[in-house]
Amino acid sequence: MFSSLKRRVDEVLLPGDEFSFEADDTISLTEPAKPEKAVCGPGLRRSGDRLVVCKSGVLRHKAPNVFWIDSQQRRYVPAKGESVIGIVTAKSGDVFKVDVGGSEQASLSYLAFEGATKRNRPNVQVGDLLFAQFIIANKDMEPELACIDSSGRANGMGVFGAGGLLFRVSLGLVRRLLAPQSEVRSDLETLFPCELVVGMNGRLWVKSSSIQQTLIIANLLQSCDTMTAQQRKQLFRKVQQGAL
Amino acid sequence: MTSSACDTASPRCSSMMEVCEASSVSLREFGCEQSLLSRPDGSSSFVQGDTSVMAGVYGPAEVKVSKEIYDRATLEVLVQPKVGLPSVRERSQEQCVRETCEASLLLSLHPRSALTLVLQVLHDDGSLLSCCLNAACMALMDAGLPMSCLFCGVTCAINTEGEIITDPTAAQEKESRALMTFAIDSTERRVMMSSTKGSFSVHELQQCIAVSQEASEKIFQFYRDSVKRRYSKTP
Numbered sequence: 059m060f061s062s063l064k065r066r067v068d069e070v071l072l073p074g075d076e077f078s079f080e081a082d083d084t085i086s087l088t089e090p091a092k093p094e095k096a097v098c099g100p101g102l103r104r105s106g107d108r109l110v111v112c113k114s115g116v117l118r119h120k121a122p123n124v125f126w127i128d129s130q131q132r133r134y135v136p137a138k139g140e141s142v143i144g145i146v147t148a149k150s151g152d153v154f155k156v157d158v159g160g161s162e163q164a165s166l167s168y169l170a171f172e173g174a175t176k177r178n179r180p181n182v183q184v185g186d187l188l189f190a191q192f193i194i195a196n197k198d199m200e201p202e203l204a205c206i207d208s209s210g211r212a213n214g215m216g217v218f219g220a221g222g223l224l225f226r227v228s229l230g231l232v233r234r235l236l237a238p239q240s241e242v243r244s245d246l247e248t249l250f251p252c253e254l255v256v257g258m259n260g261r262l263w264v265k266s267s268s269i270q271q272t273l274i275i276a277n278l279l280q281s282c283d284t285m286t287a288q289q290r291k292q293l294f295r296k297v298q299q300g301a302l
Numbered sequence: 303m304t305s306s307a308c309d310t311a312s313p314r315c316s317s318m319m320e321v322c323e324a325s326s327v328s329l330r331e332f333g334c335e336q337s338l339l340s341r342p343d344g345s346s347s348f349v350q351g352d353t354s355v356m357a358g359v360y361g362p363a364e365v366k367v368s369k370e371i372y373d374r375a376t377l378e379v380l381v382q383p384k385v386g387l388p389s390v391r392e393r394s395q396e397q398c399v400r401e402t403c404e405a406s407l408l409l410s411l412h413p414r415s416a417l418t419l420v421l422q423v424l425h426d427d428g429s430l431l432s433c434c435l436n437a438a439c440m441a442l443m444d445a446g447l448p449m450s451c452l453f454c455g456v457t458c459a460i461n462t463e464g465e466i467i468t469d470p471t472a473a474q475e476k477e478s479r480a481l482m483t484f485a486i487d488s489t490e491r492r493v494m495m496s497s498t499k500g501s502f503s504v505h506e507l508q509q510c511i512a513v514s515q516e517a518s519e520k521i522f523q524f525y526r527d528s529v530k531r532r533y534s535k536t537p
Contacts, residue, residue: 070530073406073443074451074488103408103448112408112448114529130533131446133343133362135412161362161415197413286535 060096060123063109067119071127077109099126130230134159134259136195141215143224143257144203146186154182156190156203159259166190170204172212180205180217187218187263189255222253222265225276228283229260242282245294249275327517329456329469330429334436334528336444342420344445348437350469352427355434357441361417374409375417381434382422394497395421395431399438402455402485402495406439408448417447428472429457431483431497436521443529452488454521456514457481460502466510468517482510486518488525 062077079096098104101113102125111117115129134142136158144156147163154166166188171180182188194202205215235242235256246254252266252275262279266272274297282290330351339345342358362375369376379400381392388396403419419441421434435455442449459470459478467474475481480500484493493511502510 070526070533072452072488072526072529073449076489101448110450112450113446114443115446116533129446130337130444131343133445135362161364161412163364197411 060125063096063117063125064119067117067125069117070115071111071117072114073112075111079107079109095123097124099124101127101129128230128233130228132228132260134229136160136164136192136201137258138192138195140195140258141189141191142203142259143255143261143263144188144190144259146182146184146188149182149184156188158201158203158257159261160201162200164192164201164203166203166205170206171216172206172210182217187224189215189218189257191215218255218263222263223272223276224261224263225280226260227262227280229258231279231283232256232258232260232262235262241287242279242290245290246275246278249278249294249298327468327513327520329517329520330471332436332521332524334440334524336440336528336532342441342445344441344443344447346437346440346444347424348433348440350429350433350436351471352425353429353433354424355430355437356422356424357434357437358420358422359417359441359445359447360420361445361447362412362415363418365414365416369416370414373413375407375412375415377404377407377409377417377419379403379419379438380421382420384423384426395434398431398483398485398495398497399434402435402453403438403442405494406449406451406453406487407442408450411448426472428470428475429455429483431455432457432469435483435485440525440528443525450489452522452525453485453494454488454518454525455483455485456517456521457483458510458513460500460506460510464506466506466513468513480506482507484511484514486515488518488522491515491518 096109101111101115103110103112111127113127113129115127118128119125142158144158144164146154147157148155152168155163156166158164168174168179174180188205190203190205192201193204205212207213234240250266250271252264255263264272264275266275332350334346334348336346338347339358342360344359345357347356365376377400379396381388381395383392419438421437432455435453439453457469459467459474460480461467461478470478480502482496482498485495487494
């Protein structure tokens with residue numbers, strides 16, 4: 059049933075391309091008749107019994123039935139469960155307003171920190187950076203962040219310490235960095251020890267032992283966007299040999 | 303760069319640009335480059351012969367309260383002329399482009415947000431509106447905004463002998479008896495928008511639509527090729 063879709067995996071598709079799912083004419087008697095359903099990720103839309111592409115990009119597939127379009131986008135659209143780096147822009151009553159680079163500022167309750175109570179407020183100032191997770195993100199509501207996971211632990215989230223550098227890269231590079239067995243990440247590991255925080259909204263925060271090394275890593279990552287794997291390896295090797 | 307049907311090679315067509323050469327339905331040589339600007343969320347530059355337009359898309363971004371629409375995104379189109387301030391002519395072009403984009407974009411997926419499309423005219427040598435439409439479509443695609451279909455613009459001119467010229471130059475436009483621009487969608491090749499000037503018969507209009515639909519095939523194929531090439535570069 060997915061054959062038409064599977065045939066086009068790893069191909070570039072454009073908005074308006076369609077796939078139709080006609081039910082099979084024959085029903086197998088031996089196998090249980092279970093209707094197969096494709097799970098549509100970003101860039102795919104269901105319209106009746108057809109599947110319509112609404113973003114340009116490469117069709118990707120994950121077994122057994124997940125399909126999505128991998129596109130090079132710069133503007134972030136909040137999605138539930140994603141971890142992002144935000145900048146606190148305002149404190150109003152019991153919520154903080156956080157800029158995450160989306161179309162609307164996200165709100166963050168002061169109780170959504172590890173160990174926070176009504177009496178014991180977290181120390182968050184306007185202008186602080188924080189790493190948080192979306193607990194509400196849909197198109198009709200204001201996005202909401204939290205700095206704790208479902209068990210009430212910080213789990214790496216919260217306000218950033220002093221030092222370090224924040225910069226922006228494309229959303230495509232962020233996804234490449236976060237992928238399991240990421241090549242960019244393993245290349246980076248060969249350079250110097252550093253602390254790297256990756257926000258799904260295209261923001262990266264990096265801190266190394268010296269400002270110079272921090273800047274080198276930031277510049278390298280920013281240039282990774284437009285390089286092929288070969289060019290990147292070459293550049294990283296140069297840096298490793300101390301050419302910069 | 304090899305030039306075939308066109309006699310005026312565009313100086314903007316550098317090796318960076320992907321160039322499509324004109325053949326049977328004579329369009330001028332056209333080319334495009336995507337994501338060439340760093341600040342906007344999506345950008346493109348489209349060249350048709352000597353006509354050249356640069357487009358930048360911002361959004362979905364925060365919207366002014368006065369312009370907020372509760373169930374869909376607000377689309378704003380700005381056409382900047384090569385010299386001087388935007389006037390009535392630019393306003394009418396803005397409206398044509400905006401209505402076409404609104405029809406193809408799935409604006410209801412980003413309610414209460416703003417989309418801004420800025421079209422900067424770099425040079426006008428005829429068929430400006432169709433070039434604006436093509437640049438707009440490429441920029442919207444580059445920004446990754448959800449669209450139900452693509453669109454392209456084709457301009458036709460009918461000269462005093464009654465011949466139909468597709469993608470006319472400024473000189474051909476001046477000599478023409480009628481001038482029409484159509485926006486055509488990629489799924490069913492239907493007319494999404496038309497803008498006409500001058501006098502023509504119903505038969506001529508239908509002929510022009512048919513010619514535009516034929517020409518649109520070429521532009522859509524070009525869209526596909528250039529997006530494919532763009533994605534082949536990134537690993």
